[in-house]
Amino acid sequence: MTTRDDQQRMLRAARLYYQDNRTQEQIARALKTSRPQVSRLLQNARHEGIVQIKIIDPNSTHSTLEEQLLSTFHLAEAIVITTESDTHDVTRRRIGQATARYLERTLQNGDTVGMGWGRTLYEVVSALEPKRKARINVVPLIGGLGQIAPVFQVHDLARALADAFGGAWQNFYVPALVESDDVAASLLRSVDVKQVAARWQNLEVAIVGIGNVAFEAEMQMLFVNYLNAEMQTGLRDARAVGDICVRFFDAHGKPCPEVVRGVVGIELKQLKRTRRVVGVAGGASKAEAILGALRGRFVNVLVTDEIAARRVLE
Numbered sequence: 105m106t107t108r109d110d111q112q113r114m115l116r117a118a119r120l121y122y123q124d125n126r127t128q129e130q131i132a133r134a135l136k137t138s139r140p141q142v143s144r145l146l147q148n149a150r151h152e153g154i155v156q157i158k159i160i161d162p163n164s165t166h167s168t169l170e171e172q173l174l175s176t177f178h179l180a181e182a183i184v185i186t187t188e189s190d191t192h193d194v195t196r197r198r199i200g201q202a203t204a205r206y207l208e209r210t211l212q213n214g215d216t217v218g219m220g221w222g223r224t225l226y227e228v229v230s231a232l233e234p235k236r237k238a239r240i241n242v243v244p245l246i247g248g249l250g251q252i253a254p255v256f257q258v259h260d261l262a263r264a265l266a267d268a269f270g271g272a273w274q275n276f277y278v279p280a281l282v283e284s285d286d287v288a289a290s291l292l293r294s295v296d297v298k299q300v301a302a303r304w305q306n307l308e309v310a311i312v313g314i315g316n317v318a319f320e321a322e323m324q325m326l327f328v329n330y331l332n333a334e335m336q337t338g339l340r341d342a343r344a345v346g347d348i349c350v351r352f353f354d355a356h357g358k359p360c361p362e363v364v365r366g367v368v369g370i371e372l373k374q375l376k377r378t379r380r381v382v383g384v385a386g387g388a389s390k391a392e393a394i395l396g397a398l399r400g401r402f403v404n405v406l407v408t409d410e411i412a413a414r415r416v417l418e
Contacts, residue, residue: 106152114149117142122155169413173406176417177398180380181206183407192387195409199386200227203407206382207311208234211269215308218245218370219265220349221258222313224384229264240271243303245310246349246369247280249330265311276300280350281330282366291368304370307378312403314385315347316393331364338363346393348375348383348402355392357400372402380405391415 113135120126120134128142149155166184173182183206185198217240242265244258259276266273278297282288292301317339342360344352349369352360359372375381383403385394391412397403
């Protein structure tokens, strides 16, 4: 019969081994016992259910939810990864992997690809392992936000996507948000910027994150450093739930263009003219924003997780 003391020793050994990545030799010294005894403690911990190991196929998807999303929102494609929990980092990573596999099989030579920004898109480009080259031309869809870590900036993401496929990318070194619409329009008329913005009219593919107005990491930074109190009040009054490239919309997919001024980036109406817009987002906190993006028809390919998909379909 297993005593409480035995269970505590199993628990301590398991934590040191599985959580702290200690070797069995190190654990033996910490517990003042032998390495074979540590091995037995770990085996017994699994037998007693103290340690439970789950193996999740990163390529597995939820076909029923995918079919429901396709039929409900008339999407070109839906990819729903299976998840065990709403752990943001794990969810982002697995959505990134699924999106990378999608891009590897669909991007073609000569495609002009628009690129958004954010943590999930960073996971996308980090997971790319294309078996073939494709002479794609990658175009940033928005300017940069200075307070974001460089690896999440649109310039770095565009370059990483292009490099992975052996393609080219365009510079777009302008701020994402400026003082007014007039200043933004002036920037977009300048020669170098105008050349990039002109490509937004002829994109084969756009890859975008879907942000939510729920004060997550990126949104906190955006609100605190770039959106003044009047804009924040306007977003609340407009009942904005999400954004794509800092273009906000409500839960019904109605854009909120009058709220945040001075955006140097693609407009939602331009995005809707793109043949294939891949929306990449997941987690329970993103469900309302994803729903708004689908209702507004801003994306027609969705890569998400099981938790978000179920909430969207409720």
